[in-house]
Amino acid sequence: MAKVLLDVGAHIGETLKVARDPKWGFDAIYCFEPAPQCWDQIEALADQRVTLLPFGLWSEDATLTLHDPGLVGASLMSAKSLTSDSVEVQLRSASEWFAANVSASDEVIVKINCEGAECEILEALLTAGELSKIDELVVHFDVKKVPGKESEERRIRDKLEAAGVPYRDADSIFFGKNIYDKTTNWLEYYHATGPKRLLYSVVRRAEFAIRGPIYEFRVRYLRLRP
Numbered sequence: 001m002a003k004v005l006l007d008v009g010a011h012i013g014e015t016l017k018v019a020r021d022p023k024w025g026f027d028a029i030y031c032f033e034p035a036p037q038c039w040d041q042i043e044a045l046a047d048q049r050v051t052l053l054p055f056g057l058w059s060e061d062a063t064l065t066l067h068d069p070g071l072v073g074a075s076l077m078s079a080k081s082l083t084s085d086s087v088e089v090q091l092r093s094a095s096e097w098f099a100a101n102v103s104a105s106d107e108v109i110v111k112i113n114c115e116g117a118e119c120e121i122l123e124a125l126l127t128a129g130e131l132s133k134i135d136e137l138v139v140h141f142d143v144k145k146v147p148g149k150e151s152e153e154r155r156i157r158d159k160l161e162a163a164g165v166p167y168r169d170a171d172s173i174f175f176g177k178n179i180y181d182k183t184t185n186w187l188e189y190y191h192a193t194g195p196k197r198l199l200y201s202v203v204r205r206a207e208f209a210i211r212g213p214i215y216e217f218r219v220r221y222l223r224l225r226p
Contacts, residue, residue, distance in 0.1 A: 002027040002106045008057055008121065009033070009113040009140075011072060012041040018183040020047060024191070026109075030101075032057055034089035037070030058091035058117065059124040065089075075115035079147045094121045095128035104133045109190065113140040113170070116149065119156045131165050136190050140170040173200065 003026050007015045010031035019029055029049055031042050034056035042052050056076075058064070066089045067081035068074045075081065102108055112118045118139055125131045141153045160167055173189055174182035189200035 002103075004102075004106050004108050005029045006102075006108065006110045007031045008111065009115070009117075010038070010042055010052075011035075011074075011113075012038045013045040014179040015111055015113075015183050016042060016045050016050065018180055018187065020045065020050065024187055034091065035066055035069040035074055036087065036089075055090040055092050056114065056117065057094040057097060057121050059120040060091075060093050061096075062091045063088055064091055073115055073145075075117070075142075075146070077116040077143075077146045077149065079149075080116060080145060094124045095130050098125060098130040098133065099128065102130070102133045106133075108134050109136040110134050111138050111140075111170075111186075113142070115142045116146045119143050119149075119152045122156055122160065126159060126163060126165065131160075131163075137165075137167040138170050138173065138186060139167055140174075175200075 005015075005019050005026050005028070007019070007029065010016060010033040013031065016029060016031055018024075019026055026049060028051070030051050030053055031046075032053045032055065033039065033042060034054065036054070039052060039054060042050075046052065056066075064076050065078070065086050066074055066076060067078055067086050068083050069085060069087045069089075071082070073080065073082065112121060114121065118141060122131075122139070131137070141157075143149050143152045143156075146152075168186075170186075173186045175185050176182040185200050189197055192200060
């Protein structure tokens with residue numbers, strides 16, 4: 001049995017920077033990233049366990065327009081775009097990729113951060129029965145940031161919950177002053193057992209509620225990067 005991380009929406013490797021630490025014990029890390037602007041930075045972080053997949057996941061194989069490529073909020077949703085920059089990118093059927101590459105006998109940890117595309121991906125995997133292969137699923141529900149699609153988050157959550165699919169909302173566990181710390185907190189939580197999990201969920205949530213506004217003020221107004 002292998003321990004596998006699927007980083008769906010890898011951007012420039014923020015999750016990879018944390019996950020490549022040997023202490024987490026990942027045997028294989030797959031980084032899905034359709035934006036060519038990000039590939040060099042991912043490859044610079046990669047070791048022999050890491051595979052860069054230069055495409056995104058979707059409900060079917062397709063070529064679509066990615067808006068704001070390279071930015072942290074790059075999205076397939078034009079309503080969310082901040083600039084006029086765009087690029088045509090390759091997408092693969094999520095259900096077909098899972099069927100061909102993900103084994104139910106492996107320990108599979110999945111992070112989905114796709115700036116609005118998460119609903120199409122999750123619905124496709126749910127319909128195909130592929131979500132049952134996942135041991136830990138954390139989702140950034142960014143679709144709520146897309147004008148006109150805010151209701152999609154509730155619709156997909158309802159479908160997942162009705163089907164009994166366990167998942168974790170990133171907002172419930174990604175606590176910290178920067179992306180590195182937030183990702184670390186999630187992985188610490190996943191690997192912890194018993195009462196120790198409370199440190200990474202309840203305690204860190206309370207800490208972030210107090211310190212979060214301070215972090216934002218430092219970055220936004222004082223230009224101090226944590």
